Amino acid sequence: MQHIDKRQVNIFSDDLRQLHFAELCNALYERELTHISQQKLNNISLLQRQIGGLKHHIKRAAYNLLQHQAPLEIDIHNASWQAKQAAKCPAKLLDFEKTLAWYHRPLELGVCASVHVNELGVEHIELDSIDRIDTEAAKLHLNKFGWFSLDGKSLSIQTDSKSAKTQLLKPTKGVLTAACCGHSWNHKGRSQPRLLTLRELMLSFSINWQTFR
Template sequence: MLIPSSQQVDIFSDDQRQLHFAELCNALYERELASLSQQKFNNISLLQRKLGGLKHHIKRAADNLLQKESPLQIDIHNASWQGKQAAKCMADKADADKTEQWFIDNIQIGRCIAIHVDTLGAEHIELDSVDRIDLGQGKLHANKFGWFAVDGKFLEETIRQPDILALKLLKPNKAILTAACCGHNWNHKGKSQPRALSLRELLLSLSIDWKTYK
């Protein structure tokens, strides 16, 4: 079931609100437990901490999905954002000078950012967050991917995930953030099957101000 953003306020005033909330929670639990089952944990306490915080994070995500003002629609059954996908990934249109100026003017710790991820045979845009800033050196650190110059260039000597070929920090706009929030994927033929966002990415998407793209 898709819910337009303009109707989300009404959800809280009718009897379907609890049903929608429950469906979102179920979809998120299924996705996160499937993801955790595929991960390798050398430390059992780490798995225990992740499981222990799951209930809180899932309820927060489901609740905020129903309240968030966004140009995107919500797919209740899959707990995902839905929006029109561009025929091609727009990351190759990035202007380094404009990217640099935007981040110099707007960057701050905790801000949600968009990163172009080029993998073997596919590409997508992924949400990350800023956890360190060094404007003296003209760079910022993304929580998952590492250091980037504020003009978008990836600065690490190696990429932490072996299947990734290249990374680029992008200046946010509606098209970039729509692609990231909806999990849009592209391959050499064009559009491909969207990927499911992790719970972390979904929570990051809920922090976006769609009027300023911050």
């Protein structure tokens, strides 16, 4: 597995930078086309828009992976962030009061948020974005995971007993590192990391790492 340290990017020759850029694009194309092929889409126009927008989004993602200032390494071959994985999921350190204090402050729409996902004992932390805020009801809505109270509790109705349990987390460096790197855990401990979707990868570029400890 080939890694590069973000601090080393500036000393790469132009040829090497182009090679890394091409490798990242190839990895992202392979991942996204596999993802699209597994979707059940009845809307052909939606499929056409997804495929049509790939070139722009993938080039942007590859460029940002090479340029973004993050305390993480890059796996060129998988187009993914890499960092040492904690023995236990950082969500175990959940503090409802700290979560409430974090989200009970002025927030902007589009801000990146982190969600703990527990599906049949397999845990990971996933990036999402805030698209609605209801200050009167003290709740917010995430683009993928729906409504949460400001202390992080999910307000979405689960219709299936096997549905994944979700919890909005206060972002910390450990939480965001786990989310960006796709770290996963099961009852035995660390498990195989998951590859981020292109959407999650794009969200990771919006993180201001200097804000978190």
